[in-house]
Amino acid sequence: MGGSSAAQTAEGFSLEVSLGPLRLSSPLIGASGCVAFGEEYRRLYENSRQAMEGSSIAQLGAIVTKAVSLKPRGGNPPPRVAETPAGLLNSIGLQNPGLDHFLAELAPRLSQLGTKVIVNLVGDTAQEFAELASILSQKTDFPAFELDLSCPNVEEGGRSFAMSLPSLREVISRVRQVTDRFLIAKLAPNVCDIGEFAQAAVEAGADALTVANTWIGMVVDVERRTSRIGRTTGGVSGPAIRPLTMALVHRVRQAVRVPILASGGAVRTQDVLEYLIVGASAVQIGTGLWIDPMCPLKINRGLREYLARHRMSLGELIGSFQAEVSRGG
């Protein structure tokens, strides 16, 4: 009985959050590569209302598309995924149908998806990133782009854009010159001080930062003495990386003022609360969707209950972390 009245009050608490021009109905965002182009989850959630009332793609305030590159990409050989303790190791290889197919087939359908859409871009060179951003700005009206900077920069010997300050600056400023869309730079976690990279990204023109992509990892099949995936190393995602990425979000919050989209291992309300408290304005959910496909709905419910219980707004919650509070005693 107390529960139902608490839930009613909780309903009154808005989860709306703004990221530049994007007004999101929830701070939860489907992560790039984990929701494809939205269609499968839209259908799954629509078909699942009997099991889970309120099930809808709109429980995600937005989705970020799979990376889109100029030319189609086939990706890496199998196996592409392996489970790790509380995590997932992947080497998909940015498989995607390419810009032409995206424009002709996917973009028109994305406007009907039922939630906001951020387009994730990937290229081999800074020039390719700029070309993509320029064409997408002319031909579509998606309000925001996310740059996947963890991919290798072929002009710098394959080192990722996000791991070299000069190439990070170059790619972001080149893209900034050709588009006025809301620009989100997605940083890589494997750097010495992510604060420096965050500052460089913002100086080069990023409007917001996604912190962070997968962590480089490796799992060995001891019988065959080979990698468990088709490539030697891959990216680790899921709950295993959450405390690591949490510390990065905290560091980036100290370094810059722009909005942060946290990405790493969120699956329960608790996880999202942690990221918001540490200073993220939105939290992307990737691998969590495969640990609990209904987690967006449950987290939104949980967030409202938390706000009701603490009598605070989402805006007040974001960045409310108190580093120096005495632990009592």
Add this chain to the structure above:
Amino acid sequence: MQYGFFQVLRQVELAPEHFVIWGRLTPPPHQPILPGSFLHLKVDPPGDYRMLWRPYSFLDYQPDTHQAAIYYRVVGEGTGQLCQRREGELLPAIYPLGTPFTHEGVSRAIMVAGGVGVAPLLMLYDRMRHSSPQLRVEFLFGARSGRDLVPGLLEEFGVVARMASEDGTLGHRGYITDLLPEVLEQGEWQMVYACGPNPMLSALADLLPEGLPCQVSLELPMACAIGVCNGCNLPLRSDGGRYPRRLCVEGPVMDLREVDFAALV
């Protein structure tokens, strides 16, 4: 596909490490459950949010009661969890998934099963028997050891199989594919259906005469099982490394001859 629950009704231990788990699909599936299709299942305890789900082929499905069966062998972490699930527990699931076997017009078929790969073939056999009275099926079933050829399971489906075990403890000593040439000579076969470990399927691809079609149900690790992650993309002989097909959507049933087993390891 839809999200729902596999409500555990019972676990039947057929032999050490071999289980059939029965559950009721709640809510009932909107789409028919066909042989070769599968479900994606949360196998760890409710409230634990650390493990990925596991895909399992349907072994049986009763449309009137919405009861579904899965046959599994305890080999690792996921099945170690699954065998601990008890009556009454609600396991979150997504069902049905994948592209099933086709059997319209097929009345003379060979089925080649390896290990737990027998599951979708038993369901297929059962459906074909009901839809085609003149059915003639030669069922071949192989495994590492006789213990893995759990006879009770075949009996339940009224299947009499030729068997092989690698250690010779039951049936022919060796690979199940050793028995294939003789069977091939014994009839005018329309179709071969197969499911089992990749080396078995690869051997099958080398043995089958040209012109005899073969549908195989394959396995690759899956993260999402609904087509979003591109984690299960399959190497095909003709695709030039483009990997256009996802095993969880366009498969798991594939045309044997399309698959590039050399790249599947």
